[in-house]
Amino acid sequence: MQTDRIMTWAGHHPEVAVPTAVAGALGVAVVVWLLQRRVSRALKGWTPAPAQRAGIAGILLATGLEADTAWRFAGNRLGISHPLERGLLFLVGETVLFTFALMARANLLNEEKRRAGAPGILVWVICGALAVPAISESGSVAAAWVRVLFGPVAAALLWHFLMGIELRSSLPSAQSMGTFSVLMRHLRERALSRFGVIEADRTAVDMARDRAVVRAAILSERYQTASGRRQARLLRRLRKALRTAGVAGDPGRREALLAEIATSRFAKDLGTTPVDSPWADTTAATPAPAAARTRPRPVSLPVPAQRELEADDEPRTLPANASTTHEPQGDRPMAVDTDSFFSTSDLTPQAAVETRAERERRQAEAQRRADDTYAKAVEVVVELVQQGAPLSGPQIAEQLPVGPRTVQRYIKRMREEGVLPQE
Known part of the structure; x- marks a missing residue:
């Protein structure tokens, strides 16, 4: 064997073999020391939990069993007899498995994807491929089961959970959007619905x-x-x-x-039950009563009064920042009589519908502005809390279009919603 030849040559040439062995040992020690320093710097301040330590130990042992299987398979089945060549190539499967595991973790941490994707599937494909050498190098079914289960399968499972590739372990509230996950989720919901146990809050x-x-x-x-x-x-x-x-x-x-x-x-009366047509135009204008259609006769007014009336008849527009709701303006909210402002007593039904829609639109716009102001207040307050500054109403109000009292109400709301701790 090649190892015996090397040992025989070293015995005949000790003056060359000993310095070479010492230099090689020193080189390996230096490489190990450098790697240990690099790893220590990268993991500075990180203390693994007991479960993580056990997982790392399990991965190393499972990978060692895989390495033994791969070394034997490379020599016996692939015909790679040279030690250096076999040492460089026998862990190709384990390297590919680890690479796909890293790619799956990167896809999972992506906010847009939130799923392992193709690398997550290929991890299990490579795991199945690594089972072939384990079965080939085993002399019995029991030995094959041990090499497969505690070799590639155990390594893949430990990488899967230790690296956070399992979505439900890393983010319990998240759901995988992969095709297989969505299909299994729908099948589970249909099965639970079929048996009448879909509602989890009922006994x-x-x-x-x-x-x-x-x-x-x-x-x-x-x-x-x-x-x-x-x-x-x-x-x-x-x-x-x-x-x-x-x-x-x-x-x-x-x-x-x-x-x-x-x-x-x-049930037989369902087909004869009178219903309204869904195609009927319920907003169509209806004929106005005769009293409403009768216009009063024009009355002659003096010239100044006529000009004043014409000026009042001109359309008036509200400022862009005006609001028709009780939106806070400083410390005192501006009260607006929206009912009289949007009165529809003198309008046709069609115009009344349009006016109500306009009022709802204005109210929604005012609510949106109020929500934006509150969101900006939350950002300002959180920034002050992170800086350790006191929560002063006037100081916060300088950065917002509201007064100190409104700021105090915002702070009280934040404490109720849990954004800020209770006093």
């Missing part, structure tokens, strides 16, 4: 009683059309369903049972 007793109410309504219909022994059997089942539903002591379920029976009994 099993409540769901059983609700199903018993529906079952009792169905049995009551069948009982009306049955006869003989079948009728007696349906009556026993109906009584059992009523006891399970608990309608005797629950008025709500009793009303639900009667509603189910009534809905089923009068």
